[in-house]
Amino acid sequence: MKRRQFLSLAPAAGLATLPATFARAHGDAPHALPQAQRRAVGDITVTALSDGGIALGHAPLQGISEDNYAAILTAAHRDPGNFLSGVNAFLVETGDLKVLVDAGTGGAFGPEIDNLPANLAATGIAPADITHLFATHLHPDHVGGAVRDGMAVFPNAELVVHDADRAFWGEPANFTAMPEMMQNFAALAQGVLTAYGDRLRVFEADDEIAPGLTAMPLPGHTPGHSGLMIASGDDSLLIWADIVHVAPVQLARPEVTIGFDVEPALAAATRALLLDRVATDRLMIAGSHIGFPGLATIARAGDGYLAIPAAFDYGAA
Numbered sequence: 001m002k003r004r005q006f007l008s009l010a011p012a013a014g015l016a017t018l019p020a021t022f023a024r025a026h027g028d029a030p031h032a033l034p035q036a037q038r039r040a041v042g043d044i045t046v047t048a049l050s051d052g053g054i055a056l057g058h059a060p061l062q063g064i065s066e067d068n069y070a071a072i073l074t075a076a077h078r079d080p081g082n083f084l085s086g087v088n089a090f091l092v093e094t095g096d097l098k099v100l101v102d103a104g105t106g107g108a109f110g111p112e113i114d115n116l117p118a119n120l121a122a123t124g125i126a127p128a129d130i131t132h133l134f135a136t137h138l139h140p141d142h143v144g145g146a147v148r149d150g151m152a153v154f155p156n157a158e159l160v161v162h163d164a165d166r167a168f169w170g171e172p173a174n175f176t177a178m179p180e181m182m183q184n185f186a187a188l189a190q191g192v193l194t195a196y197g198d199r200l201r202v203f204e205a206d207d208e209i210a211p212g213l214t215a216m217p218l219p220g221h222t223p224g225h226s227g228l229m230i231a232s233g234d235d236s237l238l239i240w241a242d243i244v245h246v247a248p249v250q251l252a253r254p255e256v257t258i259g260f261d262v263e264p265a266l267a268a269a270t271r272a273l274l275l276d277r278v279a280t281d282r283l284m285i286a287g288s289h290i291g292f293p294g295l296a297t298i299a300r301a302g303d304g305y306l307a308i309p310a311a312f313d314y315g316a317a
């Protein structure tokens with residue numbers, strides 16, 4: 001199905017056909033180079049890992065006309081008809097710990113977006129080396145890659161997730177009256193919780209996950225949606241997960257929400273608060289859906305914001 005057809009079907013069919021429709025070939029060329037990029041945060045190393053790119057389009061966004069969507073992307077020198085959002089995960093290495101922040105789609109959005117395993121392997125790290133899988137939330141583009149055929153992909157990792165996401169996605173009764181897509185999302189989340197059942201670690205606030213790594217609840221997109229603050233010496237980096245999905249648009253217009261938000265108004269309020277903070281503090285952020293490698297600082301621009309991509313870290317590369 002072409003994206004145009006999807007757009008016309010979306011209202012009637014819910015968003016059930018979303019995953020396959022949004023898939024775009026990205027890293028499946030026979031000799032694709034690894035898409036991994038390393039950065040030092042004090043004594044901690046953060047490696048951005050690409051899983052691929054995804055074309056969300058205007059359809060799932062709420063609170064903006066298609067014309068205004070196109071105008072913002074055009075002003076940002078992007079093609080509104082083919083704008084890809086990154087799907088990024090981040091490997092955080094500190095001491096003996098290897099913390100993978102999200103695990104990619106695992107093919108949940110079609111085989112074209114499933115590049116994380118190869119890119120992780122290219123860094124020389126095996127799934128068994130991962131000590132913690134920090135799930136920013138239990139959506140399939142973040143934990144689809146945590147399981148294959150019902151089995152945990154990271155056999156030694158603790159799954160670290162906010163208790164509110166465990167409770168929300170882990171209860172099948174929450175989804176019986178929901179559209180098929182949400183039921184599929186929930187089934188995948190429940191499969192992940194089951195696969196890591198005896199290695200599940202929940203947090204409820206800004207808990208320290210490991211030395212220098214602190215959870216930051218950012219509720220709205222999902223009930224337990226959380227970032228991870230990384231701090232070492234004078235350096236810091238906030239992995240802010242899904243604060244934006246179509247970055248140029250939601251930075252320029254932070255009130256624009258997306259159909260996957262469980263509580264859209266709360267997601268927008270969380271986004272507004274965090275954007276003000278990171279712009280004021282010039283805090284470097286890493287986004288799950290900002291173009292790879294997804295690291296930027298955020299500057300005020302007009303009534304909104306824009307992302308300034310982080311300088312390449314030649315020393316850590």
Ligand SMILES: [Zn+2]
Pocket residue numbers: 139141142242288289
């Ligand atoms: Zn996401």
